[in-house]
Amino acid sequence: MDAKKFGNFIAQARREQKLTQAQLAHRLHVTDKAVSRWERGLGFPDIGTIEPLALILGLSVVELIKSERIFDSQISCSDASDLLKEAFTLMNEQEKLTLKKMDDQNVVKQQYATPDALRGRISLHDRYSTNKFGWFNWLYAQYNFKPGCRILELGCGDGRFWAEHFDKLPEGASLTLSDVSGKMLETARQTVGHEEEITYQVIDAQEIPLEDGSVDIVIANMMLYHLPDLSRALQEIRRVLRDDGVFYCATGGENGIDSYIRHALHLPRAEKLKFTLQNGEEILHTVFSQVEKRLYEDSLAITDTSDLVAYARTLPWIAEQPQLKTRLSSQVIYSALEAKKENGVIRIPKEYGTFIARK
Numbered sequence: 001m002d003a004k005k006f007g008n009f010i011a012q013a014r015r016e017q018k019l020t021q022a023q024l025a026h027r028l029h030v031t032d033k034a035v036s037r038w039e040r041g042l043g044f045p046d047i048g049t050i051e052p053l054a055l056i057l058g059l060s061v062v063e064l065i066k067s068e069r070i071f072d073s074q075i076s077c078s079d080a081s082d083l084l085k086e087a088f089t090l091m092n093e094q095e096k097l098t099l100k101k102m103d104d105q106n107v108v109k110q111q112y113a114t115p116d117a118l119r120g121r122i123s124l125h126d127r128y129s130t131n132k133f134g135w136f137n138w139l140y141a142q143y144n145f146k147p148g149c150r151i152l153e154l155g156c157g158d159g160r161f162w163a164e165h166f167d168k169l170p171e172g173a174s175l176t177l178s179d180v181s182g183k184m185l186e187t188a189r190q191t192v193g194h195e196e197e198i199t200y201q202v203i204d205a206q207e208i209p210l211e212d213g214s215v216d217i218v219i220a221n222m223m224l225y226h227l228p229d230l231s232r233a234l235q236e237i238r239r240v241l242r243d244d245g246v247f248y249c250a251t252g253g254e255n256g257i258d259s260y261i262r263h264a265l266h267l268p269r270a271e272k273l274k275f276t277l278q279n280g281e282e283i284l285h286t287v288f289s290q291v292e293k294r295l296y297e298d299s300l301a302i303t304d305t306s307d308l309v310a311y312a313r314t315l316p317w318i319a320e321q322p323q324l325k326t327r328l329s330s331q332v333i334y335s336a337l338e339a340k341k342e343n344g345v346i347r348i349p350k351e352y353g354t355f356i357a358r359k
């Protein structure tokens, strides 16, 4: 983005709107000095001001970023993609882009206040995964449940896994399904049922209200990266496990769908996730003596881009950050992802697997 071109463009648009620098500044809640600086090409407004500025000047955000008048119909997919890149370069330059972290508790709370976002994402996997065996079937095949064993699942989500697999549990096994979100647990209760055989309990994985050595199996899938105090949770899990107990924790890798979407949207790579297929083994070894990693081979082959757009817009780092969500409208994401299609298909690598840890 050219600061001089931008400055001249907004100065002219301001005059057309018959506004003085002071009037424009007043409406944007900034100083008139700031407006004067932008118009002289000495700086850009911060990213949160771009949208109201466009509105006041009767321009679109795209016109502001390009610093020229354009008609929407003239914007091709690749133009939109270039514009997006420019917008994010600007955002990064201003260092205003603080992508929220996956263990930010406000993000986690809002994201799992209802099961909708999680369910929406699972449905994309159902529809477009190339490995038709299915993630949940594969996961169940990794578990070694003995008759009479006591199982605790942490962060069980909407319970769909158990709705599909509860009937396969061996004789006498008992199951506690838990989640820190009461609404999520309620959904699990409705989805799985079997109220007499299953205990449902709100539990924060960082403080498990169970006796030492009281369970045979702990499961914590796709949730350890949400925990502010991961090492405390791992200590807790170790504490409640019997000496010969087993801990199963599935997670994703650094080069899966999230990173593909970020790249397509010209966003910076995510800060390293707290618990991934890449770093999980080392982290688990701080608490467990044996750790094994098993990988599930899979990818997505997406034909309807709008399904991927819906998925992207529920991702915690977009959905729970209003500024970014406004900027990344469905249309903008659609253009960036549609440009990735080859022969009508968007192919995205998946990286999923599970760790199996023992005391």
Ligand SMILES: C[S@@+](CC[C@H](N)C(=O)[O-])C[C@H]1O[C@@H](n2cnc3c(N)ncnc32)[C@H](O)[C@@H]1O
Residues within 6 Å of the ligand: 108, 112, 118, 154, 155, 156, 157, 158, 178, 179, 180, 181, 184, 203, 204, 205, 206, 220, 221, 222, 223, 226, 227
């Ligand atoms: C991505 S979902 C995974 C759900 C399910 N395990 C699965 O694999 O489909 C993450 C779940 O972890 C839960 N969670 C987040 N922080 C938690 C915590 N501190 N203790 C227990 N559960 C937590 C969320 O409420 C959410 O249901």
